[in-house]
Amino acid sequence: MIKALILGFTVGISAALVPGPMMFATIVTSFKVGWKAGPSVFIGHAMTESTLFMLIVAGASSFIGVNLISYMAVIGGLVMVIFGLFMIKSAKETSKKDISASASKLDLSVGPLPAGIVTSALNPMFLGWWLTAGSAIVLQQYLAGIFAVIAFVAGHWLADLGFLVAVASSFSRGKELISQRTHERVLYLCGGFMALFGLFFLLNYKNISAMV
Structure with a gap:
């Protein structure tokens, strides 16, 4: 349970640190x-993600098997290594990007909650991740x-919520969230973790499938 919670948090913060829609x-x-934009965007994001989680788990409960787990472990492992x-x-x-300038070019006529739904559901990176590496992790x-799935989701959402609230609080006051150097170091750390975890999936896909 604790491992699943930590894994969910680490995956969540790794993805959140990369600037996106x-x-x-x-x-x-x-x-x-x-x-308040932070929690609102998060709720919209979580609503979209909940649908994917339920579809993954519902599918797993009906046709989960050795071949599926092996396939998802290999594909998911590759995606995590590449992403890392x-x-x-x-x-x-990435750490040198002027995030405020990039955000100012985004024309939003909707509120934060709908924005969270739209920027998640229409983000090909988001969908691609959950259809490959994300599915592999959830199935594992x-x-x-x-309860392990619930712990993973809780850790993932805790990272998302905390990060989005920090971003909203920081930028609404006109301040930088973290320094460029710190951002760079955290990206190195998270990227290394992601690549190593993906490598674990690739090297142990037979053991993972044997657990079914």
């Missing part, structure tokens, strides 16, 4: 409603029991 939407709406290496490779460049936790 949801972060930009949080920043833009925070200029209007302040720190990409984070490491682009850490310096499912083998340990439904």
